[in-house]
Every structure is written in structure tokens, then in C-alpha cells.
Amino acid sequence: MPESTSWRPGDALLADKVAVVAGGGRGIGEATTRILAAAGAAVGVVDVEAERAEAVAASLRAEGATALPVVADLFDEAACAAAIGAVTAEFGRVDVLANVAGGMTGLAEWRHLEHWSTEQWDRVLHLNLRYVFWLCRAVLPGMVERGGGSIVSVTSISGVHGAPNHSAYGAAKAGLIHLTKTLAVEYGRFGVRVNAVSPGAIATPATDAVLSAERKATLAAATPLQRPGRPDDIARAVLYFASPMSEYVTGQMLLVDGGVGSKFPLGGTGTHVSEAALPTG
Numbered sequence: 001m002p003e004s005t006s007w008r009p010g011d012a013l014l015a016d017k018v019a020v021v022a023g024g025g026r027g028i029g030e031a032t033t034r035i036l037a038a039a040g041a042a043v044g045v046v047d048v049e050a051e052r053a054e055a056v057a058a059s060l061r062a063e064g065a066t067a068l069p070v071v072a073d074l075f076d077e078a079a080c081a082a083a084i085g086a087v088t089a090e091f092g093r094v095d096v097l098a099n100v101a102g103g104m105t106g107l108a109e110w111r112h113l114e115h116w117s118t119e120q121w122d123r124v125l126h127l128n129l130r131y132v133f134w135l136c137r138a139v140l141p142g143m144v145e146r147g148g149g150s151i152v153s154v155t156s157i158s159g160v161h162g163a164p165n166h167s168a169y170g171a172a173k174a175g176l177i178h179l180t181k182t183l184a185v186e187y188g189r190f191g192v193r194v195n196a197v198s199p200g201a202i203a204t205p206a207t208d209a210v211l212s213a214e215r216k217a218t219l220a221a222a223t224p225l226q227r228p229g230r231p232d233d234i235a236r237a238v239l240y241f242a243s244p245m246s247e248y249v250t251g252q253m254l255l256v257d258g259g260v261g262s263k264f265p266l267g268g269t270g271t272h273v274s275e276a277a278l279p280t281g
């Protein structure tokens, strides 16, 4: 049967595995790259920003890990195939694909639907969904041939719940969650598992650039676990899906959001009516 069934607690989770992290040069992608490498995988760090990919790969190598920087623009179909080709040429195969790159490009994209141009809509759909199709298409034949592999996509709580100003982003992430389920069904028989991790608000350079300190404090207060998420919170969930720890898990979406998605929808720091009615003394 596919994947390692000989793994035992204490073993490196990804010994002798090869992983690719799309968007691995910063934020959640960097944390994912680092945790997959720490678990024993050789990692291809794919990013459009050469300095980011190179810096992460260099620092991993300095720590004794195996890493290859791959500069590729995920908007480019040929570059996606070439990125998988470069990692395969260097390490022989791809066992784990982590699709982390995505997002919006800042406050400029926070607007209601009537103010979106077709080009802006397409760009957000592309950065959060279309490239995943290209990377999956590039890795799946090898995974099928070897009888195993794990694909993990970072989606978003915005792909699960509606949020104002998130139409294109939410639609793309919801599409990615559905693609995850479909690929799990299509490729399970070949030993390939496909799962998704949906973050809530995570403190990364991307969110730091658009959220004020006051807004971050409000978000933390509205979160059952009372703090913003960290890139490592998401990376650990990706590692779970990438590794034999989740050998019998496919087609799943895990919210890693400090509990926000489980809350009664009151918004803000709203107290549920039943709590407000309780005696305080």
C-alpha cells in the first residue's frame, strides 16, 4: 500500500521525502517550508521573489537541511511545470505539494463586488486557485506512478464563511476547498491524499501591511483562543496532512482559526445573549 506504514512516534515524519512549497519564501509558506524541512524532507522553495526563495533555502541549508530555491511566477503555466521539473530533476520526485501562495494584494482589493474589474477578479481567482490546478497536474503523474503522495492547499476561513469585500478571494478559496475534495476522490485509489488547511487571521507580513494595531487587537479579542494565529500554527497543520500521521485522512478541510469559525455569529467581541443573562457574582 502507498505511503509509509512503518512510521512510529519518534521517527522523522518526512524522512527521505521531497516536498514543494509554493509561496515558500515568506509568511505561512516560509513557516511551512521550515517545518517540512525540520521533519526531514528535502524542500523546493518556490517563490516569485528570488531573494525570498534564496534566503529561506540558504538558511535551511546552513542548518543542515536540504533545500532548493526555485524562482517561478505562479501566474505562468509553463513556469509552474518548470518549477516541478526543477525539483524533480534535483531530488528525483515530489512526494508532498503544499500550495500556500495566495491572498489579496492589500487594501486596494477590499471593495464590494460592483467595484471589481474583470481583470482584478481574474487575478485573485488565479493567485488562489488556477495555479493550484497547474501544480497538481504537474505532480500527479509521478505520485500515481509511485503509488503515493500528499497535496495540501492553504485555503481560508473566507472560503467557508462569507465576509464583506472578499467575493473573489472567498470564491477562489471555496473553489480550492472543493478541488481538494474532488482530487481526493479521483486520486485516492492511487494512494494520493489531498487535504486543505483554512487559516483564520494569521500574523504575517501580508496582514501586518493592512491591519492596524487596533484592528488586530479587536480580532484577537473576538477569537476564542484570544490571540492572532501564527504562521507556525498553519505550518503544523500542513505537516499533519503531509505526513503519515494522517495516512487515512483525505478530502478534508481543517479550520485553524483559534475557534473563530465555531462561534455563534455575533461579530466583534459580542457576548452571546445567554452569557449576558448569567449572574456575574
Ligand SMILES: NC(=O)c1ccc[n+]([C@@H]2O[C@H](COP(=O)([O-])OP(=O)(O)OC[C@H]3O[C@@H](n4cnc5c(N)ncnc54)[C@H](O)[C@@H]3O)[C@@H](O)[C@H]2O)c1
Binding pocket: 022, 023, 024, 025, 026, 027, 028, 029, 046, 047, 048, 049, 052, 072, 073, 074, 075, 100, 101, 102, 103, 104, 127, 154, 155, 156, 157, 198, 199, 200, 201, 202, 203, 204, 205, 206, 207
Ligand atoms: N495571513 C492570513 O491571515 C491568512 C488568512 C487566511 C488565509 N491565508 C492564506 O495563506 C496563504 C499565505 O498567506 P501569507 O499571509 O503567508 O502571504 P504572504 O504574502 O506573506 O506570502 C505569500 C508568498 O507567496 C509568494 N507569491 C505571491 N505571488 C506569487 C506568485 N505569483 N508566484 C510565486 N510566488 C508568489 C510571495 O512572494 C510570498 O513570499 C495564502 O494562500 C493566503 O490566502 C492567509
